[in-house]
Amino acid sequence: MNQQGRLYILKGKLGFALLALGVIAISSCNKDKVNYSAPPNCPDIVSFNDQILPLIQNNCTGCHNNQNGYTLTNHSNISANSAAIIGAMRANGYELMPDNGPALPDSLIERFECWIYQGKLNN
Numbered sequence: 796m797n798q799q800g801r802l803y804i805l806k807g808k809l810g811f812a813l814l815a816l817g818v819i820a821i822s823s824c825n826k827d828k829v830n831y832s833a834p835p836n837c838p839d840i841v842s843f844n845d846q847i848l849p850l851i852q853n854n855c856t857g858c859h860n861n862q863n864g865y866t867l868t869n870h871s872n873i874s875a876n877s878a879a880i881i882g883a884m885r886a887n888g889y890e891l892m893p894d895n896g897p898a899l900p901d902s903l904i905e906r907f908e909c910w911i912y913q914g915k916l917n918n
C-alpha cells in the first residue's frame with residue numbers, strides 16, 4: 796500500500812473516532828433530561844412561583860433544607876435536581892419520596908413533569 800492509501804485509512808479512523816466522541820458528548824448532555832415515554836399532557840404553562848415552589852415546600856422542603864442530601868428551597872436548586880426529584884416522586888431509579896410514601900397524587904407529579912418539559916421556567 797502506498798503512503799496515500801495509509802493516510803486515507805488513517806483519516807477514516809480519525810473521522811470515526813470524532814463521530815464516536817460526538818455521539819458520547821451529545822448523549823452525556825442528555826443525562827439530566829427526564830425520559831418521557833410520551834410527552835406529558837400539559838394544557839397550561841405551569842407557574843414556578845404559584846405551583847411548583849408550594850408543591851415542593853409542602854412535600855419536600857421540611858426534610859430537604861440543607862439535610863438528607865438535597866436542598867430544595869428555590870428555583871435554582873429545584874431546577875438543578877429536577878431529574879432526581881421526578882425520579883423520587885415516581886420511585887424510578889430513586890427511593891420513593893416523600894420518604895416512606897405515600898406517593899404524591901399523579902396530577903401533582905404530572906404538573907412537575909410539565910414544568911420540566913416547558914423548560915423549568917422561573918415564572
Ligand code: HEC
Pocket residue numbers: 851854855856857858859863864865879880881883884888889890892893894899
Ligand atoms: C419525612 C422526610 C422526607 C420528606 C418529606 C422527603 N424526603 Fe427525600 N429523603 C429523605 C431522607 C431521610 C432521604 C435519604 C434517603 C433515605 O434514607 O430515605 C431522602 C432522600 C431523597 C432523595 C435521594 C433518594 C435516592 O434514592 O438517592 C431524593 C431525590 C429526595 N429525597 C427527594 C425528595 C422529594 C422530591 C421530596 C418531596 C416529594 C422528598 N424527598 C420528601 C427524607 C424526606
